[in-house]
Amino acid sequence: xxxxxxxxxxxxxxxxxxxxxxxxxxxxxxxxxxxxxxxxxxxxxxxxxxxxxxxxxxxxxxxxxxxxxxxxxxxxxxxxxxxxxxxxxxxxxxxxxxxxxxxxxxxxxxxxxxxxxxxxxxxxxxxxxxxxxxxxxxxxxxxxxxxxxxxxxxxxxxxxxxxxxxxxxxxxxxxxxxxxxxxxxxxxxxxxxxxxxxxxxxxxxxxxxxxxxxxxxxxxxxxxxxxxxxxxxxxxxxxxxxxxxxxxxxxxxxxxxxxxxxxxxxxxxxxxxxxxxxxxxxx
Amino acid sequence: xxxxxxxxxxxxxxxxxxxxxxxxxxxxxxxxxxxxxxxxxxxxxxxxxxxxxxxxxxxxxxxxxxxxxxxxxxxxxxxxxxxxxxxxxxxxxxxxxxxxxxxxxxxxxxxxxxxxxxxxxxxxxxxx
Numbered sequence: 462x463x464x465x466x467x468x469x470x471x472x473x474x475x476x477x478x479x480x481x482x483x484x485x486x487x488x489x490x491x492x493x494x495x496x497x498x499x500x501x502x503x504x505x506x507x508x509x510x511x512x513x514x515x516x517x518x519x520x521x522x523x524x525x526x527x528x529x530x531x532x533x534x535x536x537x538x539x540x541x542x543x544x545x546x547x548x549x550x551x552x553x554x555x556x557x558x559x560x561x562x563x564x565x566x567x568x569x570x571x572x573x574x575x576x577x578x579x580x581x582x583x584x585x586x587x588x589x590x591x592x593x594x595x596x597x598x599x600x601x602x603x604x605x606x607x608x609x610x611x612x613x614x615x616x617x618x619x620x621x622x623x624x625x626x627x628x629x630x631x632x633x634x635x636x637x638x639x640x641x642x643x644x645x646x647x648x649x650x651x652x653x654x655x656x657x658x659x660x661x662x663x664x665x666x667x668x669x670x671x672x673x674x675x676x677x678x679x680x681x682x683x684x685x686x687x688x689x690x691x692x693x694x695x696x697x698x699x700x701x702x703x704x705x706x707x708x709x710x711x712x713x714x715x716x717x718x719x720x721x722x723x724x725x726x727x728x729x730x731x732x733x734x735x736x737x738x739x740x741x742x743x744x
Numbered sequence: 745x746x747x748x749x750x751x752x753x754x755x756x757x758x759x760x761x762x763x764x765x766x767x768x769x770x771x772x773x774x775x776x777x778x779x780x781x782x783x784x785x786x787x788x789x790x791x792x793x794x795x796x797x798x799x800x801x802x803x804x805x806x807x808x809x810x811x812x813x814x815x816x817x818x819x820x821x822x823x824x825x826x827x828x829x830x831x832x833x834x835x836x837x838x839x840x841x842x843x844x845x846x847x848x849x850x851x852x853x854x855x856x857x858x859x860x861x862x863x864x865x866x867x868x869x870x871x872x
Binding site: 623 | 821822823825826828829830831832834835846849850852853856
């Protein structure tokens, strides 16, 4: 028997007065890094990083499923409510997990909506973190689709969501990882992808906050795939330009889910981003 | 274009998983390339008819309009960014979707994979 090094456990936190049972995975030892998944998916997107012995020798990675996602349950009473993620609920969830895990100023790495909230936290709660890696993240993205497509009684939202987001996967992605990435969207609970997209495509409050981010205290590095139609390199560059001192790297062969769709292609960019955080925190 | 569509038709009928995905898809789709109209009539996932326009009396459920160069780039084994997906063509201004877009979205994987059947994936990973 040969288990992977990833360990998964559950913890319960209070977010906005409600109990949330959260699934957390961890691997490695060293500098703590908290990883956030994209909309409509879960922690499995990060499994290649958590299984990377070269990285886990120096970093302790944590990744958790947001409430309603993956192995985290929705809160009690969910059956009668509409799931709509908000910036405040998202930030409070991340901060509650940091506290529950007892993490001392972890690096925060988030992709897509996870990258968006990482930048919100960089602006509003920088003291809790030592640096921010914002992947496929931008100041604001209006929807180029109707988010209501993904939650209807006459069609499978997960299958439609997967078919839509396949537009954001690079043709360089290995076939197996392309489909593993899409599978998570196919499995997403009813209305969850829509509720995530509501946060991602309707809240533009980050735009005015970007200038408040102090990269001298907490470095910010953006990574963006050239094949990302949702957050294009132009979007990421514009966002980085609005944060004094932020840096941005375009990943030519990757798309919107780089750590999941093309682990080998993403690895050097992520290792470089981690090194930037570590160097900055030791200045 | 007509020959390419016929080749896609053959490939579709030789692809069991696509026939299964499209088993409830019975619609006419207008594919417009450089203004030339092709009415693709699907029945239960099979492409039953390819009729060339112009036509003012052929009803269609949704239309995908593009240009020949964009389509040629879409069919490259490794397309450039933006040319790698039908929605990418729309986003970069080289494609347009009209009509009942929800009918397209409900059958999006089927239609995307059908449209990619002219791509030469020899030596490259298969795209969706």
